[in-house]
Amino acid sequence: MTLNGWLQIIIFCALVLALTRPLGFYLVRVVQGEMTWLRPVERGFYRLMGVDPAAEQGWASYAIGMLVFKLACFLLGYALLRTQGLLPLNPVGQDPVPADLAWNTAISFLTNTNWQNYGGETTMSHLSQMAVLTVQNFASAAAGIAIAVAVVRGFARRSSKTIGNWWADLVRITLYVLIPLSIVYTLVLVWQGVPQTLLGTVDAVTLEGAKQTISLGPVASQEAIKMLGTNGGGFFNANSAHPFENPTALTNLLQMVSIFSLGAALTNLFGRMVGDERQGWAVFAAMALMFLAGVAVLYGSESHANPLLAGLDPAMGNMEGKEVRFGIVNSALFATVTTDASCGAVNAMHESFLPLGGMVPMVNMMLGEIIFGGVGSGLYGFLLFAIIAVFVAGLMVGRTPEYLGKKIEQREVKLTMMAVLVLPLMMLGLTALAVVLPGPMAAVSASGPHGFSEVLYAYVSTTANNGSAFAGLSGNTMFWNTTLGIAMLIGRFFVIIPALAIAGSVAAKPRVAASAGTFPTNGPMFVGLAVGVILIVGGLTFFPSLALGPVVEHLAMLAGTSF
Numbered sequence: 199m200t201l202n203g204w205l206q207i208i209i210f211c212a213l214v215l216a217l218t219r220p221l222g223f224y225l226v227r228v229v230q231g232e233m234t235w236l237r238p239v240e241r242g243f244y245r246l247m248g249v250d251p252a253a254e255q256g257w258a259s260y261a262i263g264m265l266v267f268k269l270a271c272f273l274l275g276y277a278l279l280r281t282q283g284l285l286p287l288n289p290v291g292q293d294p295v296p297a298d299l300a301w302n303t304a305i306s307f308l309t310n311t312n313w314q315n316y317g318g319e320t321t322m323s324h325l326s327q328m329a330v331l332t333v334q335n336f337a338s339a340a341a342g343i344a345i346a347v348a349v350v351r352g353f354a355r356r357s358s359k360t361i362g363n364w365w366a367d368l369v370r371i372t373l374y375v376l377i378p379l380s381i382v383y384t385l386v387l388v389w390q391g392v393p394q395t396l397l398g399t400v401d402a403v404t405l406e407g408a409k410q411t412i413s414l415g416p417v418a419s420q421e422a423i424k425m426l427g428t429n430g431g432g433f434f435n436a437n438s439a440h441p442f443e444n445p446t447a448l449t450n451l452l453q454m455v456s457i458f459s460l461g462a463a464l465t466n467l468f469g470r471m472v473g474d475e476r477q478g479w480a481v482f483a484a485m486a487l488m489f490l491a492g493v494a495v496l497y498g499s500e501s502h503a504n505p506l507l508a509g510l511d512p513a514m515g516n517m518e519g520k521e522v523r524f525g526i527v528n529s530a531l532f533a534t535v536t537t538d539a540s541c542g543a544v545n546a547m548h549e550s551f552l553p554l555g556g557m558v559p560m561v562n563m564m565l566g567e568i569i570f571g572g573v574g575s576g577l578y579g580f581l582l583f584a585i586i587a588v589f590v591a592g593l594m595v596g597r598t599p600e601y602l603g604k605k606i607e608q609r610e611v612k613l614t615m616m617a618v619l620v621l622p623l624m625m626l627g628l629t630a631l632a633v634v635l636p637g638p639m640a641a642v643s644a645s646g647p648h649g650f651s652e653v654l655y656a657y658v659s660t661t662a663n664n665g666s667a668f669a670g671l672s673g674n675t676m677f678w679n680t681t682l683g684i685a686m687l688i689g690r691f692f693v694i695i696p697a698l699a700i701a702g703s704v705a706a707k708p709r710v711a712a713s714a715g716t717f718p719t720n721g722p723m724f725v726g727l728a729v730g731v732i733l734i735v736g737g738l739t740f741f742p743s744l745a746l747g748p749v750v751e752h753l754a755m756l757a758g759t760s761f
Contacts, residue, residue, distance in 0.1 A: 203527035222466025254360035257702025263364035288323035289398025307334035312431030319413035339427025342574030352701030430542030476720035499555035519550025540572030542665025557748035603709035643670035661689035
């Protein structure tokens with residue numbers, strides 16, 4: 199590790215911090231319906247849908263609206279992928295996407311996972327890239343923010359039967375937040391050299407005189423929402439390591455900042471909407487502490503050369519699988535950011551990290567990606583752990599736990615545990631199934647603990663709706679496409695539904711006045727307790743599986759064995 203490296207990390211942190219409060223203020227105005235500069239367009243969408251934006255919904259109606267919208271998105275996306283060979287904007291003549299891959303891909307982009315069992319430039323037409331993948335990037339990001347806002351309303355309101363209007367939240371977030379930011383971001387990327395064209399390919403002559411055909415397409419527009427919406431699905435197979443997706447040091451920095459920006463801003467929205475900005479800053483502080491711990495471990499690990507490769511200068515660090523133009527620090531920082539959030543974009547190959555370095559992205563996802571997290575999902579995921587933290591605090595002092603003046607009772611605790619436990623159930627259960635069956639293991643390229651890590655990483659990534667991968671797993675088979683799709687669906691909606699149910703439950707409760715026995719949730723003690731609960735729950739749940747994978751691989755590496 200170097201001073202220069204840490205300065206780059208500090209600059210990144212400073213930019214995220216500087217954006218948090220103004221973006222949070224803007225988001226509050228949007229979701230409260232105070233932005234009017236696109237009101238005629240907004241009203242047009244409501245008339246088209248037959249929706250009254252002023253008619254609020256209870257949690258069940260809100261959830262049903264969300265599920266109906268998501269089902270329509272899935273059916274349309276699946277149909278377009280299956281028929282892309284017959285549709286326009288297919289300049290290189292891509293064939294229809296096979297049924298199992300279309301199922302996996304439609305679910306992947308529906309759930310904000312963006313797991314890709316294909317190479318974008320060799321599989322998808324321009325129409326599929328735009329009408330299916332890019333559109334779903336907007337829809338899934340807007341849905342995540344809307345769910346988070348609905349959960350925050352539950353804690354902010356008193357004796358209310360409603361938590362907002364799904365359709366109004368979806369339209370406002372898309373229209374006033376995601377589209378304007380993406381347009382500006384797209385223009386910046388084009389300025390930096392990212393292609394934005396409907397051409398299919400361009401021919402170039404190499405220095406050796408050989409002809410090379412280079413894929414092109416509407417890259418910049420997909421790249422913008424890919425990062426802002428923490429989607430992560432790349433136009434090209436190499437994702438953000440590809441020079442057409444991430445051509446310069448500036449675009450690399452902008453991509454990392456944009457991954458965190460909306461997730462960090464939502465913590466400020468949370469504080470403003472519950473009437474105490476310190477509550478939001480406490481959540482921000484807890485997330486920031488875990489982020490800094492992760493990036494320190496990953497940067498420290500990759501700053502050392504692989505001890506099995508004799509003759510290398512240790513000061514070079516582990517450069518395997520990394521772009522020389524980004525180096526160790528920007529590869530480690532990017533990997534930490536993208537797995538803290540549900541983004542999954544990569545500018546280095548995570549499988550090439552040293553074992554402990556590769557463990558950090560896995561741990562980030564195992565914790566539920568609540569370290570800023572995906573847009574929306576990071577906040578409501580953290581609030582689930584906050585409920586557990588105040589429940590533990592209540593047990594220690596022998597009184598009914600409270601959070602933001604709302605009594606946390608049996609119903610809320612049961613719903614919270616349902617949402618929290620479904621993630622390890624899918625991550626570990628499906629991993630166990632895959633490693634005992636001979637067929638699925640044929641897709642795994644490595645043996646021993648590293649092969650186990652490839653499988654574990656796949657189910658952790660898809661259940662957590664991240665989408666990054668240990669690329670040694672060849673997942674484009676019936677088994678992997680099907681089971682990974684199931685993991686994505688359950689990991690998304692079996693957390694959202696309990697979270698909305700909790701929002702409806704606490705919204706109906708009156709606010710209890712603070713007393714001498716009330717546990718303060720806006721200070722350092724709460725930050726420490728929340729971080730401790732998150733790490734203990736994650737440690738107790740996932741340490742045995744990590745011990746079978748990256749931990750034993752690290753020990754074997756020190757003993758001179760590789761896999």
